[in-house]
Amino acid sequence: MDSSLYEQNLARDDRVPLRQKIAYSMGVVSDHYANVCLVWIFITPFFVDFLGIGASVVGLALAAARCWDAFTDPLVGRISDACTSPLGRRKPFIFVGAILTGLLFPLIWMVPESWSTGAITIYLFAALMLFYSVYSIFSVPYEALGAELTADYDERSKIFVVRKYVQELFNLGIVWVFPLAAWLGTLAWVGGETGGVRAVSWVIALIIICAGILPAIFNVERYKEIAVKKGSDSFKDALLAVLKNKPLLIVVGVIGTYLFAIMATANLTYFVNVYYIYEGDMLKGASLGGIDGTLRLFFALAAAAAISKITKKFDKHVIMMASVSTLIVAFIGIYFTTIPGRPWLSLSMKPLVAIGECGFWVLILSMRADICDWVEYNTGSRSEGLIAAITNWCNKIAMTLAIAISGFVLQYIIQFDSQLPAESRAAISLQAQAEYKLLAGSDTYDLEGKEPISLGMYTDNLERQAVMQQQQPGTMxxxxxxxxxxxxxxxxxxxxxxxxxxLTRDKMQEIRDALERRRGKTIQA
Structure with missing residues (x-):
């Protein structure tokens, strides 16, 4: 079916205006700036490389926080499902949760460097537990809202295609926040590497708040009149009914399995770029990550446009399988193209990753929205919040295990040692001061035509080169x-x-027809 015919056949009550699609999509911008910048971008370099905390300790702190988060999610989901506020079941939580999440994000990075290792560790555990407590208030109702915007099988995919467009455009900022923090760290008034992260964290906090409140302001909840019946089911009964749902278990299994793998290796990206490819040059390694994300943007946008067309012809899970196959080819290729001193070659497989991940996330979330109808078809209750919470719960258990494992993998399996003895650091400091005086008086002071490097930056580069030299054979x-x-x-x-x-297209149409005969159509009101 071509796009013009699709638009003609799409019922008025099923169509979600572009403005509302974009407003909903801004919620994932808030979510990603909060979550990705924390777990994937800043926490390993800040606490492991800058403050000297063991990678396994940082992994345990993240794991403990995500484990707590996994237990708060079902509670928030059930409360949201049962909420009878005239403002809706989701929007009040989204609004308040986005503000609290944004305000608490910079707090994580405010620990003084002068504190002992034990004090910094306690601070990290406490800050992460508090942050993820308020993050649940935002993230669970937001994900539940995505299943309530339309009842149409294809329109749901289009919502998540638009969400992918918006996500990828704003991800361009995420991939450059660490290079920005690294550059700010070279400025005397910022306060070094840790000061650069702290400065950028306030910008991220503003983005989290401004983007996160938009779904609460502009989106329409279609199912608040067909909410979970008061007292119809206990939390335990509702949870058991949802967990017996085969399609949900498959979707949760797919998301959780992939998230476990990428989270278990997420902290390696920094070390691969900085130490393996650039042999200790942090600025170049950080910039490579930014270039990687920028390159992926264009391919992800093209993939989203293609998915918007082909979802009208093929079932969602079929396209999902093609996306997964693309990712398998991409990751095999990444192994063979990740070579020291060859940064451009290391980028050659990243377009395939962008294409595969675009299809993966657009379609798996659209499939989860379909499952909400399947649950109502079997139980008679709308439980979008509980379904979102259970999905998050299982995913976060997977991520918790992955994060806990990741630190141990880096420290004990890979056996990468980023710590230098005190005497080595003292010797490097004296070496850096002597060489910097000569460097400042020569034409090489402006490194490769860029802004002059600082003494701190020069010292850090020498320390990372020493870290590379102390690694055991086979580590890299x-x-x-x-x-x-x-x-x-x-x-x-x-x-x-x-x-x-x-759940094929035909099956979902059968379910929708049965539901509308049973309780009437949903309306945008």
Missing amino acids: ERMRLLYTLPQIFALVICLFLLKHYP
């Missing part, structure tokens, strides 16, 4: 292998699960 090859192998295994499992997904 183990890092390269574990950078890609877990994703490949996880994606093979995802393919197997998707083969058994039962």
Whole structure:
């Protein structure tokens, strides 16, 4: 069916205006700036590389916080499902949660460097627990809202295609926040590397708040009149009914399996770029990550446009399987193209990753929205919040295990040692001061035609070069292998699960017809 005919056949009550699609999509911008900047961008370099906390300790702190988060999510989801506020079941939580999440984000990075290792560790544990407590208030109702915007099978996919467009455009900012923080750290008034992260964290906080409140302001909740019946089911009964749902278990299994793999290796990206490819140059390694994200943007946008067209012709899980297959090829290719001193070659497989991940996330979230109808069809209750919470719960358990494992993998399996003895640091400091005086008086002071490097930056580069020299044989090859192998295994499992997904286009139309005969159509009101 071509797009013009699709628009003609789409019922007025099923159509979600572009303005509302964009407003809903801004919520994922808030979510990603809060979550990705914390877990993937800043926490490993800040606490491990800058403050000297063990990677395994940081992994345990994140794991503990996400484990707590996993137990608060079902509570928030059930409260949201049962909310009878005239403002809606989701929007009040989204509004308040976005503000609190944004305000608490900079708090994580405010720990004084002068504190002892034990004090910094306690601070990290407490700050993360508090942050993820308020993050649940925002994230669970926001994900539930996505299932309530339309009842149409294809329009749901279009909502998540627009969300992917918006996400990728704003991800361009995420991939450059660490290079920005690294650059700010070279300025005397900022206060070094830690000061650069702290300065950028306030900008991120503003984005989290401004983007996060938009779904609460502009979106319409279609199902608040068909909410969970008061007292109809206990929390336990509702939870058991949802957990018996085969399509949900498949979707949760696919998301959780892939998230486990990418989260278990997420902290390796920084070390691969900085130490493996650039042999200790942090600015170049950070910039490579920014270039990587920028390159992916264009391919992800093109993939989203293609998915918007082909979802009208093929079932969602079929396109999902093609996306997963693309990712398997991409990660195999990344292993062979990640080579020291060859940064441009390391980027060659990233367009395939962008294409595959675009299809993966657009379609798996649209499939989860379909499952909300399946649950109502079988139980008679709308439980979008509980479904979003259970999905988050299982995913966060997977991520918790992955994060806990990631620190141990880096420290004990890869055996990467980023700590230098005190005497080595003292010797490097004296060496840096002597060489910097000569450097400042020569034509090489302006490094490669860029802004002059500071003494602190020069010292840090010498320390990272010393870190590279102290690694045991085989360390960097183990890092390269574990950078890609877990994703490949996880994606093979995802393919197997998707083969058994039962909710086709025809089945979903059958379910919708039955629901509308039972309780009437949903309306935008």
